[in-house]
Amino acid sequence: xxxxxxxxxxxxxxxxxxxxxxxxxxxxxxxxxxxxxxxxxxxxxxxxxxxxxxxxxxxxxxxxxxxxxxxxxxxxxxxxxxxxxxxxxxxxxxxxxxxxxxxxxxxxxxxxxx
Amino acid sequence: xxxxxxxxxxxxxxxxxxxxxxxxxxxxxxxxxxxxxxxxxxxxxxxxxxxxxxxxxxxxxxxxxxxxxxxxxxxxxxxxxxxxxxxxxxxxxxxxxxxxxxxxxxxxxxxxx
Numbered sequence: 743x744x745x746x747x748x749x750x751x752x753x754x755x756x757x758x759x760x761x762x763x764x765x766x767x768x769x770x771x772x773x774x775x776x777x778x779x780x781x782x783x784x785x786x787x788x789x790x791x792x793x794x795x796x797x798x799x800x801x802x803x804x805x806x807x808x809x810x811x812x813x814x815x816x817x818x819x820x821x822x823x824x825x826x827x828x829x830x831x832x833x834x835x836x837x838x839x840x841x842x843x844x845x846x847x848x849x850x851x852x853x854x855x856x
Numbered sequence: 857x858x859x860x861x862x863x864x865x866x867x868x869x870x871x872x873x874x875x876x877x878x879x880x881x882x883x884x885x886x887x888x889x890x891x892x893x894x895x896x897x898x899x900x901x902x903x904x905x906x907x908x909x910x911x912x913x914x915x916x917x918x919x920x921x922x923x924x925x926x927x928x929x930x931x932x933x934x935x936x937x938x939x940x941x942x943x944x945x946x947x948x949x950x951x952x953x954x955x956x957x958x959x960x961x962x963x964x965x966x967x968x969x
Contacts, residue, residue, distance in 0.1 A: 748899075774955065784867075785945065785959040786900075816899055834900055844890065849899040 745769055746838045755826055756856055762822045763851045765836030771816035772838035776845060777809075780833040794821045809821040820834035857895045858950045862960035870968050877931040877963050879946030884924045889951040891920050891931050894943045894962065903941055904931070905945075908951075936967045 746767040756796055765775055773794050777799050790800045790811050798811035810822040819838075828844040831854050837845035859882045869875050881889070884961040886906045892900040904913045904920040904930070919932040933940060943964045947957040 776955075776957075783961075784901075785961040786947075786957075787959075788956055790952070791956070833897075837957075844902060844905055845900075845955070845957065847892075847900040850897070852897065 744840060744846045746836065746848040748834075748851050750851060751849065754854045754856065756799075757827055758825055760824045761826055761852075761853060762820055762824055763834055763836075763856045765819045765821070765838065765848050767817045767838040767846070769839070770838070770840045771817075772837040772840060773816060775813060775819040776837045776839070777811060777819070777821050778837070780835060786835060788823075798818075798832055805839045812836040823853065827851070828855045831855045858948075858953075858958055860946055860948050860958050860960040862944075862946055862963050864963065865961065866966070868966040868968060871936060873937060873967075874932070874934050875934050875936055875965075877933070877944050877946075877965070879929040879931070879960055881927045881929075881948045881950075881958075881964040883950055884927055885951040886924060887951055889920075889922055890928050890947045890957070891918075891929075891951075892947060894945055896943075900945065903953070933965075936965075938967045938969050940966050941965055948962045 747766045749764045775792045777789045790798045792798045792813040794813045800806045804840045814820040835850040861880045876927045891903045892904045917934040942964040945962040946960040
């Protein structure tokens with residue numbers, strides 16, 4: 743149990759377009775989901791904490807209007823990168839927390855903005 | 857500032873060697889510490905979770921220790937195999953951080969056949 747999926751696994755888009763990434767907990771309900779970004783050879787940096795039915799909490803330096811997070815149900819959170827630019831190219835990973843236990847991580851989404 | 861550090865950034869060992877990966881953290885007030893494995897271009901796989909009240913955890917050839925007073929954790933890998941080649945990340949939930957994981961940069965391990 744405790745499987746988290748992400749879709750798409752990779753995406754290439756043109757500069758200025760928006761990209762939506764989905765994070766799903768497949769076999770458990772997650773009241774809290776987390777979104778991370780990872781640059782090459784760097785660690786995971788937390789972008790925001792997403793709670794079902796409420797607004798996401800963003801980390802310092804993360805633009806909430808650029809990275810829109812929606813946690814519409816206990817099994818789905820989405821991250822939309824609006825007006826993407828090449829510097830937004832990165833590896834985006836989500837995690838889902840089950841009953842305040844450990845976080846279970848998705849396989850990641852690689853975004854390349856041309 | 858609460859930080860997690862992993863040194864060295866990369867390590868190469870011959871197959872069969874026992875090895876230790878180090879992790880240090882700046883604040884001894886932690887909720888738990890976790891070791892993850894990440895293969896290239898992939899997500900994270902949790903290896904071992906050590907609660908604040910515990911000193912170590914074991915799973916197969918892996919053993920993780922925790923010394924809060926010195927702000928250190930080690931991941932011991934016995935009889936390393938080429939399949940162990942990956943990046944190993946240490947992450948801490950500091951007390952009061954509301955489940956937020958603070959990650960180290962990871963150690964990229966290469967086990968040579």
